[in-house]
Amino acid sequence: MRFLARSLIGLSLAALTLGLLILGAGTLRNAVSDRESAAGGRPAGAERIYTVRTDVLVPETVRPVLTAYGDVESGRQLELRAGAAGRLLSLAPDFVDGGDVIAGEVLWQIDPAPFETALAISGTDLAAAEAEAAEAEAALELAYAEVSAAERARDLRIAALDRRQDLDTRGVGTAADLDEAELALAAAEQALIGRRAALAAAEARTGQAEIALERAQLSRTEAARTLAETTRRAPFDGLIAEPAAIPGRLVSLNERLGLLVDDGKLEISIQLSRTEYARLSAPDGSVREDIAIAVEPGGGAPGLPARLVRVGAATAAGSAGRRVYARLEADPNGALRPGDFVTVRITEPPLEEVARLPASAITADGRILVVGPDERLEEIPVTVLRREGDTVVAGDLPFGRAYVTARLPELGPGLRVRPIPDGGEEAAGGAALRIRAASETGTPPAPGGG
Numbered sequence: 001m002r003f004l005a006r007s008l009i010g011l012s013l014a015a016l017t018l019g020l021l022i023l024g025a026g027t028l029r030n031a032v033s034d035r036e037s038a039a040g041g042r043p044a045g046a047e048r049i050y051t052v053r054t055d056v057l058v059p060e061t062v063r064p065v066l067t068a069y070g071d072v073e074s075g076r077q078l079e080l081r082a083g084a085a086g087r088l089l090s091l092a093p094d095f096v097d098g099g100d101v102i103a104g105e106v107l108w109q110i111d112p113a114p115f116e117t118a119l120a121i122s123g124t125d126l127a128a129a130e131a132e133a134a135e136a137e138a139a140l141e142l143a144y145a146e147v148s149a150a151e152r153a154r155d156l157r158i159a160a161l162d163r164r165q166d167l168d169t170r171g172v173g174t175a176a177d178l179d180e181a182e183l184a185l186a187a188a189e190q191a192l193i194g195r196r197a198a199l200a201a202a203e204a205r206t207g208q209a210e211i212a213l214e215r216a217q218l219s220r221t222e223a224a225r226t227l228a229e230t231t232r233r234a235p236f237d238g239l240i241a242e243p244a245a246i247p248g249r250l251v252s253l254n255e256r257l258g259l260l261v262d263d264g265k266l267e268i269s270i271q272l273s274r275t276e277y278a279r280l281s282a283p284d285g286s287v288r289e290d291i292a293i294a295v296e297p298g299g300g301a302p303g304l305p306a307r308l309v310r311v312g313a314a315t316a317a318g319s320a321g322r323r324v325y326a327r328l329e330a331d332p333n334g335a336l337r338p339g340d341f342v343t344v345r346i347t348e349p350p351l352e353e354v355a356r357l358p359a360s361a362i363t364a365d366g367r368i369l370v371v372g373p374d375e376r377l378e379e380i381p382v383t384v385l386r387r388e389g390d391t392v393v394a395g396d397l398p399f400g401r402a403y404v405t406a407r408l409p410e411l412g413p414g415l416r417v418r419p420i421p422d423g424g425e426e427a428a429g430g431a432a433l434r435i436r437a438a439s440e441t442g443t444p445p446a447p448g449g450g
Contacts, residue, residue, distance in 0.1 A: 052406070052418070053420050053422050054405060054419040056402050062351050062355075063349070064347075064388060064393055066280075067346075067388075069343055069344065072268060072269075072339060075266065076238075077238075077338075078259070078260045080107065080259060081256050082253060083229025085110075086114065086115075086250070086251065087110065088245060088247050089111050099239065100237075100240075102234065108231075112230045116227060118226070121223075125216045128216070129212045129216035132209045133210060139202045139205060140203060143198050150194075151192055154191075163181075238261050239261045240258055245258065263334070267309070267326065268342065269323060271319065272321050277324065279349070287310065287311050288349075291348070292307075293308065293347070294344070295326070297336050297340070304335075305328075306327060306329055310324070311325070354385060354397075355394060356391050358390065360405065362382070362384065363407070365381075366384045368403050369403060369404040378413055381396075382395065382396050383395045
């Protein structure tokens with residue numbers, strides 16, 4: 001009995017195992033049938049045809065747009081410093097941060113009383129120096145006259161001595177008369193030497209008086225200039241920045257009281273890589289001024305025109321490439337201020353015989369898929385010239401052939417496809433006829449769908 005029971009259990013397990021195997025085989029068969037039905041009833045072993053969207057490679061001239069970022073700077077700014085030390089009496093109403101001032105407007109005034117006193121004292125010193133110079137000039141003229149008189153007296157004494165010597169030669173005169181004439185000549189010569197010494201002293205006095213007069217004139221000019229520095233006017237139209245002045249406070253000489261920024265001459269400082277700079281530079285290495293630039297201030301405001309004016313003299317420490325400066329042509333709405341961070345769109349020189357492709361059509365190493373004559377995919381390398389967002393500007397292309405606009409992971413060279421042009425159903429029919437005709441004749445389809 002025990003043997004019979006064990007035999008029945010074994011038969012039951014064997015039957016259950018067989019049933020499960022039959023059930024698994026049926027399930028697998030149904031899955032394969034469902035897969036074939038989903039694939040359109042394609043028989044096993046048939047080649048799969050992929051549906052792809054294509055477009056025709058047409059040569060064109062493209063002006064790439066380089067997107068960069070820059071800082072707004074003022075092309076002209078001036079540090080406002082005190083030209084004299086003293087107490088601030090008044091400030092301009094617009095001498096505040098962002099205040100708009102015009103050329104010639106009084107920015108501040110320092111108490112002029114001490115400087116007016118200094119100017120008056122310097123004027124008195126100048127008058128005294130002028131009087132001293134006039135007196136020295138008169139003394140000099142008198143000294144010249146005295147020297148002339150002494151020279152005439154000496155000449156007379158020389159003539160008298162000659163007469164005495166002539167009389168002595170003829171034996172008429174005496175030795176005493178000759179000695180007297182010689183003594184008189186010596187006295188006249190000594191008097192002439194004294195007058196000449198007085199003339200030299202008068203000339204020295206005149207020179208010192210002229211030096212003193214010039215020094216007094218310089219002192220008066222300096223006093224007048226310092227007095228004028230007590231009132232500071234704006235040299236040009238602009239905006240006040242970083243004000244540090246309060247009426248009534250004492251300011252020292254050359255103390256910084258603010259900054260005047262010319263908002264009518266704004267420049268954009270743009271950092272470019274060496275490759276980007278090479279695209280914008282002329283053959284001689286200078287920047288090309290004919291390149292169009294649009295500065296976007298943000299906030300939905302329209303772009304403002306600008307032009308390249310110069311390149312930085314040196315590369316800043318820790319950076320690479322080149323820093324270029326663009327002059328803003330106009331800012332009618334006053335949307336920009338020095339220090340703003342802006343987006344810059346630079347239109348590069350045109351590229352000819354190129355095409356603009358979707359970024360999804362090309363790989364990172366520059367390869368695209370084109371449709372061959374037998375509607376099979378071919379992979380060819382191209383030259384990527386620019387990448388602009390979702391598009392790529394490429395060269396060295398087989399113009400006239402259809403290419404895959406969206407390269408999916410399952411696509412590759414050698415696969416057969418059913419191309420659908422991106423221009424809609426009408427364009428799809430025309431493109432299909434062109435591609436089919438090209439496959440029959442062995443020539444690439446004409447660009448543009450003509």
